[in-house]
Structures are given as C-alpha cells and as structure tokens.
Amino acid sequence: MSTVTATALQSAYPPIIPLQFNANQPTTIRLYPLSNYTFGVKETQPEEDPSVIARLKRLEEHYNVHGMRRTCEGILVCHEHNHPHILMLQIANAFFKLPGDYLKPEDDEVDGFKARLDERLAPVGRLGEDEEAADWTIGDCLAQWWRPNFETFMYPFIPAHVTRPKECKKLYFIQLPESKVLSVPKNMKLLAVPLFELYDNTARYGPQLSAIPHLLSRYNFEFVDEDGKIVAATPGSAPDDYVPQTKVLAGGDEDMKDLKEENGTN
Incomplete structure (x- = not known):
C-alpha cells in the first residue's frame, strides 16, 4: 500500500485572499438582553370594533371627515441568547400586532406615535414611578x-390605479434603552418573538410581520449582556444548544398562571 506524504497534499498555488468586505457597512445597533426589562400588566383595553366589518x-x-388615516407601529428589538427578538402583542390568543395604533387627525406624527406607544406599553402605578x-x-x-x-x-x-389610499401604516424601529419597565393590557399578551420564527412565516404572522427580518437585515447588531459587555456581534451565532422560540412576557387575562408553565419556568 502506498503512503501519501504530507507534501503531496500541498497545493502549488498560493491561497486566494479575498478583498475587504467592509466598505459602507450597515449601521450597528446595540441590543440589550430580555432579562434587562421588567414586564407587568394594567387595565384591560377593549377593542374598539366588535368585528372586521x-x-x-x-x-x-x-x-x-379627515382623509387618509395615519398609523404608526413600532419594531422593538432585544435579544435572548444573542438572537434578536421582536416585542409583539397577541390579542385573543390569535391575532398578532406590533405596539402602536392609528394617530388622531390633529396629532403630530412622532408625538402622536409616542402617545400611542404609552397607551399600549407604558406602566401605571408603582411600576411607573x-x-x-x-x-x-x-x-x-x-x-x-x-x-x-x-x-x-x-x-x-x-397600486398603479390608486390615487387616494385610505390608510398609510409606517413601521418604525424603536431603540430600546438598557432597561425599561413595560406593561401590557390584561386582555393582551406581550410576546418576544425570535426573527427565526417570523422569517417566511406568513401563514401565522401575515405579510407585514413576517417581513420584519428582511427590514432588519439593513443593520448589524451588537449583543450586550446584563453587565453591559458586548458578548457577540454580527456576524455571530447563538450557543449550539439553544433553539429560539417565542416567549410570553406578560398579559393574557387568566392565562397568567399558565405563563411560567408555557415558558418552562418555576
């Protein structure tokens, strides 16, 4: 039997070193861990309309009366095990939506949007001090x-044949601070949904929400731990034994007692 020597495995051609691939880099966004945030519940916010009609x-x-309706919703991003998660509301255990809502006709766009975010997620009582x-x-x-x-x-x-659209909905990126208190109405759930779950999942989340991973691909991310240290950055990966999954953070009426069971905690 012939023996293959080490020299026989070496190529006569030098390795090809690729050119730098970092010109015009995307904006880098710092993401803080889900554990940095405190979640609570507040009074029920009933739906304004009993049906789609x-x-x-x-x-x-x-x-x-007022012309085209203006709607703003926020894409709030944190991370769990170095994978981006989107904070999202679930209504009636079926319907998913981003925090935000339509603006009042007299509202300034940004100020009105902030007021709508407060209605959905701002804490009340002692949590909001x-x-x-x-x-x-x-x-x-x-x-x-x-x-x-x-x-x-x-x-x-x-569409080309439309000259007077009835509503425009804008999706804004919301930069979350290092820590924050958030409260959700009792009749809703606040979820942390991983990008992995949203991607190409129009059957469950619809075209707007399932497109969020595409929208966020314009950014690079830095993942910060609870001590404020950068532990990972784009490109990077989560630990091999972690599978991203949706987490219920707060809300859901009587479902609260099932919250820990659903998340696998005590």
Missing part, C-alpha cells in the same frame, strides 16, 4: 404599508 366602517367614516411619559427613541422608518380601499388588504406599495 365594523373596523372598516369606522375607517370609512374617518376618511370621509421612574418612567417618563413619551420616553421613546423613534428610529428609522423601516417600511410603509398602504390600504388602497376599505378592505383588509394592505400593500408595501401604492
């Missing part, structure tokens, strides 16, 4: 979705 009827009434009203850092507008008619469908563009 009623919601579209109210939209039509708004349009007839150290929190200031409208304490949100509004970042880039990552997407615009348009409602061409009084129907449920929205598009990331205005």
